[in-house]
Amino acid sequence: MKVIIAPDSFKGSLTAVEVTKSIKKGVINAFPDAETISLPVADGGEGTLETLVSATNGEIREVSVVGPLGNKVKAAYGILGDGKTCIIEMASASGLALVPEGKLSPLNATTFGTGQLIKQALDDGFSTFIIALGGSATNDGGAGMLQALGLNILDKEEKEIGYGGGKLENIARIDMNYFDKRIKDSKFIIASDVQNPLIGLNGASYIFGPQKGAVPETVKLLDKNISHWANKVADVTGVYLHDLPGAGAAGGIGGAFQAFFPVEMKRGIDVVLDYIKLDDYLSNADLVITGEGQVDHQTASGKTPLGVAQAAKRKRVPTIILAGAVGEDVEVLYEFGVVSVNSIIDKPMTLNESINHASQLLEKSAEQIVRSYFYRSINGIKGGALI
Known part of the structure; x- marks a missing residue:
């Protein structure tokens, strides 16, 4: 199992490097033997x-x-x-x-x-x-x-x-x-x-x-x-x-x-992806996880999750997005290779609480996401029955 982790920062909370580390912990919690590639990303702005x-x-x-x-x-x-x-x-x-x-x-x-x-x-x-x-x-x-x-x-x-x-x-x-x-x-x-x-x-x-x-x-x-x-x-x-x-x-x-x-x-985003050589790492990858603080219809205008998903789609690798907040009309992202968009917020909480606990929320969300995504292949399930 090979998972590429390529998120942007969660502005006001975690840098892209910190977000990447938290997601990686969640993946490893679920599957200790998974191969993970950490590629923090930015879209040309701050970070x-x-x-x-x-x-x-x-x-x-x-x-x-x-x-x-x-x-x-x-x-x-x-x-x-x-x-x-x-x-x-x-x-x-x-x-x-x-x-x-x-x-x-x-x-x-x-x-x-x-x-x-x-x-x-x-x-x-x-x-x-x-x-x-x-x-x-x-x-x-x-x-x-x-x-x-x-x-x-x-x-x-x-x-x-x-x-x-x-x-x-x-x-x-x-x-x-x-x-x-x-x-x-x-x-x-x-x-x-x-x-x-x-x-x-x-x-x-x-x-x-x-x-x-x-x-x-x-x-x-x-x-x-x-x-x-x-x-x-x-x-x-x-x-x-x-x-x-x-x-x-x-x-x-x-x-x-x-x-x-x-x-x-x-x-x-294209400048950044060229320099971090995302395309080279996508070979034989099973999944890409990306994300940023808020994902909505504006994400499709060229922000990090879109650019990552577009690159992954060209290599036929699915992308999952994690976000602090999920806004309206995220469905537009599905045509670019995004499988799902998921908020890391797991219960009612204030903005300050979500910011202060962003690292733990990301780790937990990443673990649950990959457990769900890889369950069928890990357990040999096909057509609803064990093989």
């Missing part, structure tokens, strides 16, 4: 760095950078096991988790720290990058990141504009003379599931601004400012970000990458 570094036996380096609100924070970038590939999770330097409760400020939040991480990695000799977008606190179109890398974004007085989406309206000219020359000779894979354009009702400001603290009036201002930014970017690069798919990712930083970097835009 991607840890997942890829762990999967490839790489290392993490800490860097002091400017946080989203302009204060100093400790961020990190990862080096994969090949010693050549650098992974940067923009949330590490410019993420929502770095902003204290009640202090969200999309007009002022900057991606400058993300640019500092890239610059440090370039200084350290790296030229192949994976950039994981997601979880950003910013709506500056990536302007801060570009400033950290030497791009001069100037106002009418030929002075640098300040931080944040609120300052983009002051741009008079963009000077590329001092933009880091090493970037054009590097390779950047951008891991993002977002296909939104930069501006408009489906753009960065309207769709993602509210979760970063923008009220309706602020959303309108941010969209106006980021449209002005897009016009100025087009003047110097010839790239029109306004309606470009993916340009609205992470407050518009997706557009900055497409305009100023040599990039390949890829679905986040």
Whole structure:
């Protein structure tokens, strides 16, 4: 019996690595001789760095950078096991988790720290990058990141504009003379599931601004400012970000990458699955167990359980999903090779109780799931009778 364990994190509770360990315990409790393959996964958002570094036996380096609100924070970038590939999770330097409760400020939040991480990695000799977008606190179109890398974004007085989406309206000219020359000779894979354009009702400001603290009036201002930014970017690069798919990712930083970097835009889960080599492990596997904190109809938009199930289906291996909460319309997942979607909650409990006991709940659920799934084959049952 060979079981692949490839879950995402249960956000606010357990990391992907911790979830994997708990599920493995449950499988082994049921079948001590089972072969288990542990492959923690992420979908390109938060947790991607840890997942890829762990999967490839790489290392993490800490860097002091400017946080989203302009204060100093400790961020990190990862080096994969090949010693050549650098992974940067923009949330590490410019993420929502770095902003204290009640202090969200999309007009002022900057991606400058993300640019500092890239610059440090370039200084350290790296030229192949994976950039994981997601979880950003910013709506500056990536302007801060570009400033950290030497791009001069100037106002009418030929002075640098300040931080944040609120300052983009002051741009008079963009000077590329001092933009880091090493970037054009590097390779950047951008891991993002977002296909939104930069501006408009489906753009960065309207769709993602509210979760970063923008009220309706602020959303309108941010969209106006980021449209002005897009016009100025087009003047110097010839790239029109306004309606470009993916340009609205992470407050518009997706557009900055497409305009100023040599990039390949890829679905986040696909980037991760390529690097952890899931396909190689699926040969002769009997079952895949994946999961994340909440599974619902949005899971089918490219989140971890969907990507894992799609890969497994191509190898004719069934997938079972474990989740902290199961929402509506999960039936859509069944067409992608998912056998069942199961909540780990086994009795009435509060959210805090489920978070605090997530490890034990996962272990118990995994044990019961595999006992049920493998019962017929283990006991030689066919057609309802023992053989």
